[in-house]
Amino acid sequence: MAPDRDPLILVLNAGSSTLKHASYQGLHCMSQGTIECGEADYPSTIGKLLNDASWNAVAFRIVHGGNDLTAPVIVTDSVIETLERTIPLAPLHQPPALSAIRTVGSLLPSTPRIACFDTAFHATLPEVEQRFAIPDRYIQTGIRRYGFHGLSYESIASQLHGISERAARGKTIVCHLGNGASLCGLDRCISRYTTMGLTPIDGLIMGTRCGRIDVGVAIHWMREGMNAQQIEKILTKESGLAALSNGTSDMRALVERADEDPRCALAIEMFCRSIAKEVAAAATAIGGLDCLVFTAGIGENSDVVRRRVVARLQWLGGAIDEQANQRGETRLNTLSSSFEVLRIATDEQQIIAGHAIGLLKRSEAASL
Numbered sequence: 046m047a048p049d050r051d052p053l054i055l056v057l058n059a060g061s062s063t064l065k066h067a068s069y070q071g072l073h074c075m076s077q078g079t080i081e082c083g084e085a086d087y088p089s090t091i092g093k094l095l096n097d098a099s100w101n102a103v104a105f106r107i108v109h110g111g112n113d114l115t116a117p118v119i120v121t122d123s124v125i126e127t128l129e130r131t132i133p134l135a136p137l138h139q140p141p142a143l144s145a146i147r148t149v150g151s152l153l154p155s156t157p158r159i160a161c162f163d164t165a166f167h168a169t170l171p172e173v174e175q176r177f178a179i180p181d182r183y184i185q186t187g188i189r190r191y192g193f194h195g196l197s198y199e200s201i202a203s204q205l206h207g208i209s210e211r212a213a214r215g216k217t218i219v220c221h222l223g224n225g226a227s228l229c230g231l232d233r234c235i236s237r238y239t240t241m242g243l244t245p246i247d248g249l250i251m252g253t254r255c256g257r258i259d260v261g262v263a264i265h266w267m268r269e270g271m272n273a274q275q276i277e278k279i280l281t282k283e284s285g286l287a288a289l290s291n292g293t294s295d296m297r298a299l300v301e302r303a304d305e306d307p308r309c310a311l312a313i314e315m316f317c318r319s320i321a322k323e324v325a326a327a328a329t330a331i332g333g334l335d336c337l338v339f340t341a342g343i344g345e346n347s348d349v350v351r352r353r354v355v356a357r358l359q360w361l362g363g364a365i366d367e368q369a370n371q372r373g374e375t376r377l378n379t380l381s382s383s384f385e386v387l388r389i390a391t392d393e394q395q396i397i398a399g400h401a402i403g404l405l406k407r408s409e410a411a412s413l
């Protein structure tokens with residue numbers, strides 16, 4: 046790495062139909078964007094991004110690290126083999142990410158590739174929260190609660206000390222409410238509880254995912270002749286807010302239409318209830334509630350959702366300052382609220398860039 050400038054990092058987040066990219070110089074974001082493209086287009090699309098600068102590293106957001114990858118790593122052949130074994134745990138997310146990693150490896154073979162995992166932040170979950178009540182022989186095959194959105198929770202945890210010592214040193218529940226939604230119970234900024242499980246289907250109602258549901262529903266459909274792909278499609282792409290409103294999963298549209306369309310009103314009500322109920326469960330699991338944080342697209346932008354969630358937690362002593370809420374300030378609770386309520390913007394890409402820089406420095410120090 047040239048000693049006279051901060052390293053240049055390209056951050057890639059490969060999804061099933063989009064490739065999100067961001068370029069960083071040190072921790073400063075220079076540009077970012079989203080390209081609609083599938084894996085077949087990666088050689089040309091990623092090729093163009095790689096030509097934009099002389100990158101010190103390319104860093105990837107990877108949804109699942111499985112049991113073995115619990116911290117950011119420099120990608121080697123053995124990391125790729127380990128990641129291949131995680132494909133059955135996240136069949137929709139892992140293949141495009143692996144394909145992007147391979148494409149960069151073939152186009153820029155001597156540039157370090159760095160992988161950061163959404164599951165890694167939850168490696169600290171205690172066994173009582175990781176374990177499902179199923180026989181040991183299945184636990185041994187990796188069936189357990191992993192949790193996701195870890196890079197977002199890490200971003201929030203890294204900002205808490207600068208915002209509230211009570212939140213940073215105490216019990217904080219972070220609600221990541223985007224198209225995917227989950228929450229995380231932090232004790233002193235360490236993950237001790239989360240709502241997503243083996244897959245990102247579990248927990249909160251989401252844009253198009255059902256969230257917590259009786260697994261008997263899936264068994265019933267299998268008896269009726271549906272296969273795994275059909276059930277997965279219903280529960281991940283056709284459910285959630287989109288199913289309840291019979292149309293849209295966009296919270297802005299739901300709020301606009303709620304007065305005249307009872308299905309949109311129901312979708313918002315069920316979404317906010319599912320969040321408040323899980324906050325209570327998380328508070329029980331971590332043994333208290335000092336601070337509730339709202340983040341991601343809906344959490345950062347929807348005063349309606351924040352107000353309704355905190356209203357349902359009034360019995361716990363929560364109270365929101367409605368003016369601060371509507372203005373979208375950082376601190377939203379009233380002085381009399383028993384717990385703090387904060388609105389904090391998440392920045393997963395910056396966390397990934399930071400890990401890449403840290404790993405580059407460590408590998409350079411090791412090779413000196």
Ligand code: ADP
Nearest residue numbers: 222223224225294295296297341342343346347
């Ligand atoms: P992703 O999980 O794809 O990263 P985001 O964190 O960008 O998602 O969140 C997307 C969600 O944020 C959408 O449901 C969208 O409706 C919602 N959203 C964005 N802006 C607003 C807003 N001003 N008011 C309400 N919801 C919003």
